[in-house]
Amino acid sequence: MGSWQRLDPEQLDRIFYSTRFVRTLNKGGYLRFRHWRLYGELGLAKRKANIWLSKEHLTVEFGDEPLSQYAVRYQSDEKRLRDIVEPRRFETRYRSPQLELWQSGEVEWHLVKRLPDYALRRKRRAEGDVIQIPFPEFDTRKQTSS
Secondary structure (H helix, E strand, O other), X not given: OOOXXXXXXXXXXXXXXXXXXXXXXXXXXXXXXXXXXXXXXXXHOOOEEEEEEOOOEEEEXXXXXXXXXXXXXXXXXXXXXXXXXXXXXOOOOOOOOOOOOOOOOOOOOOOEXXXXXOOOOOOOOOHHHOXXXXXXXXXXXXXXXX
């Protein structure tokens, strides 16, 4: 039998760098990844979570504990995500102390949502392009003589 080498966290980070991402959960417990909004955990709002992206799954985790997992489908270039489906939420110790308002199954709760593509921003004017038009009442350049 071969011997297994134990890797420290720094080595693992280097090995999995291309598949691990860090995002901050918003106040609702969601994070944005590429053009998707994914649920992590409400009890971890404003905290950083890890995203592990593999060929078939995307997993959101915090403190080495999975929060949610999704099946992924790629576009033909095998780089861009075409679809994220089959959301699975795990019971964790990080659950919000807030009691849920609805029982499971009563309300459709979206754990994953496709977001619109980013819109191009309008170009700002440079400071030198700003023109201040003087008001006639306050124009000190006009001096009337009486």
